[in-house]
């Protein structure tokens with residue numbers, strides 16, 4: 185089987201992420217403050233205050249990718265945490281206590297910011313962290329947006345933006361600079377637009393990238409949105425992808441089938457899965473996870489970033505109703521011309537996995553494509569069954585390839 | 590033209606040989622610990638019984654969890670597609686199939702050509718599979734073969750509430766010590782398997798005509814419980830256990846003529 189071509193920007197990503205973690209780990213020496221924040225949390229005000237944001241979930245992904253999740257989860261279970269708890273939470277809590285994991289634990293936080301627009305787990309998880317590190321915690325509460333962003337939600341969330349700023353002023357002991365904020369907001373929007381453009385290159389046939397590539401290059405839009413580094417990075421990545429498209433270079437050498445992925449990646453099996461699909465000449469051209477960090481572009485504007493950000497963060501993919509999730513997926517199936525949907529039923533992430541069978545039914549009926557379900561925990565490799573997953577993927581591809589295209 | 594289908598399951602290995610579109614022989618042996626050997630053995634034994642030579646077989650397809658360890662097969666195809674094809678071959682009217690094997694259970698929907706349109710499989714758990722029944726038969730000291738028949742005499746099936754095989758086993762043991770009738774306990778066990786399997790099958794909306802395939806289809810008690818649970822008739826054919834191997838041999842016929 186021909187190997188997929190390497191993305192040149194892979195190296196650059198490694199370099200930036202290494203620099204980022206070194207800066208965060210040495211923050212106490214440079215006098216900078218560190219905030220731990222949830223992946224869907226409003227990070228831009230932190231950047232505007234020159235605070236280094238650190239993401240336990242990104243850390244969780246690293247733990248998973250380095251196959252240390254099973255061991256750390258086991259340790260968390262020994263501390264009394266349930267095996268049903270999200271494996272990001274389990275592995276991150278364990279690594280905080282034993283200072284273990286791929287980078288020997290995250291740098292100690294000066295403050296914590298938890299936004300519940302992704303799940304309720306993060307609130308309890310961050311409360312645990314707040315007690316453990318004895319640092320202040322800000323909870324940014326975003327009401328579920330089943331269908332619309334109501335007037336009362338709007339007022340409620342906007343107020344919290346002000347409280348959040350007041351919290352930052354107290355912890356950082358300095359005034360919030362609204363001009364800097366406007367600039368950070370502009371850069372955040374620009375980076376999100378570039379990220380969306382990168383993902384959109386997958387509309388080409390063959391697609392220059394797979395969702396698996398996206399899972400890797402996603403790191404900066406999660407951790408450094410609002411900085412110039414992210415903007416420059418995605419400009420270059422976009423250029424590389426556009427060059428591939430114009431040369432007709434596909435990420436999967438003989439792309440024949442195009443699939444869509446739903447839910448978090450299975451971090452410890454990325455390579456295995458990507459090879460498995462490539463062996464069937466299938467390219468994962470779109471997914472709901474990578475797009476979660478640019479989906480809110482439709483709600484946010486640089487003229488009134490703070491206000492519109494309130495709406496954007498409230499209407500995150502995991503904070504909307506199942507009908508809207510299905511609409512989003514069907515739109516993407518049509519946009520990227522997918523022949524099938526692969527759903528990862530992720531025992532870790534309840535808000536992502538609950539409702540998948542209903543969504544699958546709607547996708548089948550309305551988009552007319554088959555759906556596959558595979559089960560695991562995204563970081564805890566003890567819950568993965570290779571032969572079962574393999575049989576399901578093989579059967580799914582046999583099914584798709586026997587349907588006329 | 591002769592073709593062969595080999596289905597290596599977790600408990601049994603099955604071989605089927607077809608000639609001119611008809612099944613001319615089937616064979617079932619225990620898989621044991623070496624899937625590759627079992628495949629070779631069941632195939633050789635069947636050839637011998639039929640007085641055939643391997644050179645007369647124009648194409649062989651392997652399937653089942655051990656499908657990739659059969660080095661003499663021309664191609665490996667998953668058991669999902671093979672059960673669909675096999676059931677369609679046995680009865681072309683069938684639109685839904687429930688296959689309960691040794692270590693997994695699955696449900697599929699096929700179209701009028703026997704092509705699989707949708708499927709679901711159980712998660713990583715022995716509940717609702719043949720392995721579950723095997724463990725329970727051992728706890729009750731009943732031969733697995735008699736298990737199905739015995740339960741048909743039950744008037745008041747016991748309630749087995751644990752899904753977990755290990756917990757269910759201890760539940761069964763305590764029912765025995767409470768003096769519950771053996772046929773009632775067995776009927777309860779069958780209902781528990783049927784409940785798991787029907788919940789799975791309902792996810793993809795199985796409908797009539799529905800056929801049950803796989804080794805567990807031989808158990809009349811499970812089939813009856815499943816019928817009750819789903820509220821639709823469950824068809825069972827004598828060849829149910831080798832449906833996957835039949836499907837493989839049918840695919841081998843198409844594959845062989847395409848080459």
Ligand code: SF4
Pocket residue numbers: 241270271272273302303304305306448502532533534535536
């Ligand atoms: S439960 Fe889901 S959304 Fe919440 S932290 Fe875990 S993976 Fe993220």
